[in-house]
Amino acid sequence: MNTGDIFKQQFKIDTTIYQGFISLFKDTNPLHTQKDFAISKGFKAEVMFGNILNGFISYFIGECLPVKNVIIQKQEINFRKPVYLDDELFFFAEITEHFESVNTFEFKYSFKKQDDIIVANGKIYIGLI
Numbered sequence: 001m002n003t004g005d006i007f008k009q010q011f012k013i014d015t016t017i018y019q020g021f022i023s024l025f026k027d028t029n030p031l032h033t034q035k036d037f038a039i040s041k042g043f044k045a046e047v048m049f050g051n052i053l054n055g056f057i058s059y060f061i062g063e064c065l066p067v068k069n070v071i072i073q074k075q076e077i078n079f080r081k082p083v084y085l086d087d088e089l090f091f092f093a094e095i096t097e098h099f100e101s102v103n104t105f106e107f108k109y110s111f112k113k114q115d116d117i118i119v120a121n122g123k124i125y126i127g128l129i
Contacts, residue, residue: 001067001105003098009064009091011056013048018085021049048083053111053120060091061126069129073104076122083111083119090114093124103128
């Protein structure tokens with residue numbers, strides 16, 4: 001892995017992921033689970049849980065990088081726009097720094113919808129172990 005390397009991945013929040021999140025974490029906040037409530041707050045439907053995106057980041061780090069001897073040291077995420085059931089998300093990550101003294105890589109990343117609108121972005125610091 002080198003500074004400037006770019007990684008891309010596509011994700012879709014389908015019913016299995018959505019229901020699995022609710023089942024595992026027992027989070028039934030009405031913004032995420034009640035369409036009428038979400039609409040009354042100005043959204044078009046139930047807003048998907050932000051931590052589903054964190055799950056996609058975990059998948060990217062654990063399964064999509066060319067090395068497996070990695071550990072997330074720090075992660076930042078900024079939620080910019082709501083994400084809804086059946087949205088397709090395009091994940092882009094770029095290695096922006098390599099801190100050789102501690103063998104850590106900084107990635108800047110974003111999740112975009114098909115219309116190129118950023119719904120979330122941030123940084124991830126990954127150490128090689």
